Amino acid sequence: MSEDIRSRIRNKELWNKIVSAEEAAAIIKPGMNVAVSGFTMSGYPKAVPMALAERMKKDPFKINLWSGASVGKELDGILAEVNGIAKRMPYQTDKNVRNRINGGDIQYSDIHLSHMAQMVRYGFMGGKADVAIIEVCAITEEGNLIPTTSAGNAATWVQNADVVIVEVNTTQPAALEGMHDIYMPLDPPDRQPIPLVHADDRIGTTYIPCGLDKIKYIVQCDIGDSLRHLADVDENSKAMSGYMIDFLKQEIKQGRMPKNLLPLQSGVGSVANAAIAGLVDSDFEDLVVYTEVIQDGMFDLIDAGKLKFASGTALTPSPEGLQRFYKGLKEYKPKIILRPQEIANSPEIARRIGVIAMNTAIEFDIYGHVNSTHIMGSKMMNGIGGSGDFARNAFLTFFFTNSVAKNGTISSIVPMCSHFDHTEHDVDVFITEQGLADVRGLCPKERAKVIIENCAHPDYKPMLLDYYERAVKKTGNAHSPHLLDEALSWHTRFLEKGTMKI
């Protein structure tokens, strides 16, 4: 037991709750609902889950795992490896978990990220959290918890759980304290308006309310988050970012948008990061971010003096980005707030402050529906994440994708999606490396024309037009013309022949 962990536990009474990861993990019983901190590769517990996985290796059993969003390999990865997860909610990106989901071993509920905490509080998810495991950088005198680099659902888990295990991560600086703003709404019929009107408003506490008694065990952890490298910004991403910036400039010119835009939300990953990164070279100023995940691109914007403020629920830089953040902590900290995902992804807030939502699609169809989750209709990729929280309620909703995948054998623009996560009612603008389709106010047939013309890859454009024109003819020019016996034939062709091409 190092000196370091004690220095982060400000109430000496708590010191006698410090135990080994194994001892803490022993409290977890088969079938329990285990609720963890963490949102993306950020702020999730590691030591206790690793001890739990070791135990499962010897004595196989399963738990239900509730998180903020995806979490790292030291939690999702190893528990899936030992087949230790029965039910998983609300999001994942781990390849072991994905394989278990698509093989029937894990029952996965793919849930809007803003919905998860309240659905547990409402009692809709099969009981309470039996155990919460929360990563912190410090514990206050009163037994309240200072999170590390994510807020996620941790505050609700602490409130909801019978037992709280705290992992003090000594690789994270205690100086993270002050970055968080923890606000938990009451539930209906007592809920009040969320009193947030600007991205930089503080409405809660800098800690997760917990208290001395609720803390069962404290475990030291000296393993850092398994951060991922971001792909280099490629030509396609640059092109998409360029279309978006030109579009936004035009919106400002038309008087439809303030000069400094409106708060930006961008999905997780390389394409979204590239879209944000593209703003560095733009002449936009005083930008504001209201999003889930703060990535490297936002540090670039802060350094370039273009970003006034970033609100999110997690800080998920690349490994280099994290070092850069630590080094510039003093400068970055006053410009960043981390909130519970229920607030970061709140439809109420997204609509009020007028978020510009930028998310990535797996595929979209000619009438403007979006598949964000499934490969060829049946297999889960990651999940809907927060895209639905934002897309539906944003001021402007963008979806990005490369026009083709798998060396051109898959067209990301198809006659009909093979799975639906966002409907025609929810998207304003589609962008691929081919171009941009602004579908605001258009009917389905008008949408089809502009989506095919502006977004489809040249290899697939004639095929899409052919489908569309025959569908119009066969249905007598119906509202959303489809040939139902052909609508999914592009996907079945790919499954049979390895290409959507004829």
Next chain:
Amino acid sequence: MSEDIRSRIRNKELWNKIVSAEEAAAIIKPGMNVAVSGFTMSGYPKAVPMALAERMKKDPFKINLWSGASVGKELDGILAEVNGIAKRMPYQTDKNVRNRINGGDIQYSDIHLSHMAQMVRYGFMGGKADVAIIEVCAITEEGNLIPTTSAGNAATWVQNADVVIVEVNTTQPAALEGMHDIYMPLDPPDRQPIPLVHADDRIGTTYIPCGLDKIKYIVQCDIGDSLRHLADVDENSKAMSGYMIDFLKQEIKQGRMPKNLLPLQSGVGSVANAAIAGLVDSDFEDLVVYTEVIQDGMFDLIDAGKLKFASGTALTPSPEGLQRFYKGLKEYKPKIILRPQEIANSPEIARRIGVIAMNTAIEFDIYGHVNSTHIMGSKMMNGIGGSGDFARNAFLTFFFTNSVAKNGTISSIVPMCSHFDHTEHDVDVFITEQGLADVRGLCPKERAKVIIENCAHPDYKPMLLDYYERAVKKTGNAHSPHLLDEALSWHTRFLEKGTMKI
């Protein structure tokens, strides 16, 4: 010009703006955006549209028609008959309009009802409203407008339009004054929290702000709304209402719901009306309604002493219900508020107060996706209406449908929907006359089992199970097992052979 209309125009200066419907209609030019009051068969202008249609008969041209929701035959019906509508938003239920939409004559944008007003204010819908035509029961001394039986988008249309034509409907009592609560949010970046925390909160004015100068013409109208008779509550509807009530009782017992439930929302039409009507014979008390449309069933609940308060955007009784309302106006009025649809359908409010959402599906699939709008994938029926505003943000989301349609030739539960309006992420409970499927927290395969078992018609249950089991096998037990070459075969079979049965 009768005496009556002048008595309702409290500022004598306005009397010289009284003109014939023909004179007022003459201001409307080809291609104009004409924005009208009205939400369902309630509170829409009639005299000016009828004069406009007459003009179009002689001299054909088209306008774009923006409303609150569907409107009656004296507006939608006759304008569609003369092919006078180019673009139509955001909802309709008229057979002439539907035929024009499905024949390519009308470009129809099917939009979430809470989104319409702000999208026009944002400038996303192709310019401003050129002319607003608003039905009122009176005009105040200051030139402000007292709506009749709906609020809809009228306030935004008045604010947005260059020219306002007011139709004073003398069939509606001036005593409707005081029933409305008109609140219009500012737009981002200036929007504030909507200060409503209970269904009976008043946050706005009893009139639509307009002013003397903005009123261009005033027209008398003595035609009542073309109200529709509600279908008798049939056995199927009674069964569905019964399942819902038993479920809600169980929720209360489990401590997941207050004894007087939470604010109820129900879609428009006979099934939804029946669900509400079923509550009359229940032992629930102190109920509250927060919905779009107040129908006859809610008067029954008020009369039975079970409903404390009803908030909506329109009062749409049957013809008999309207007479009953007039007769009991003094008693009903303090228990009803009509709000702009942007507030009645607000996601912010639905989530805050914890609405119980009850809406009707055309079909749903074994994994829990819902089609609310399209017949066999291509043809528009009505539109999404407010179902998406509520379903996504409710405390609990129900979807109802009869398990079969067209004498049993159509199964409303299908392997895959032929169109998607609400996704698997958004529904908690499915109900048919066969039973109820509670899918909260379930993964797709768990959902499939309970939906097929509890909701499907016995004629189709073996076929659905067969599809599901073969899909599980073929996809190796993937997350959402589908046979893409068969997923829509039930629909194509119906289109070819007139039945989904093999």
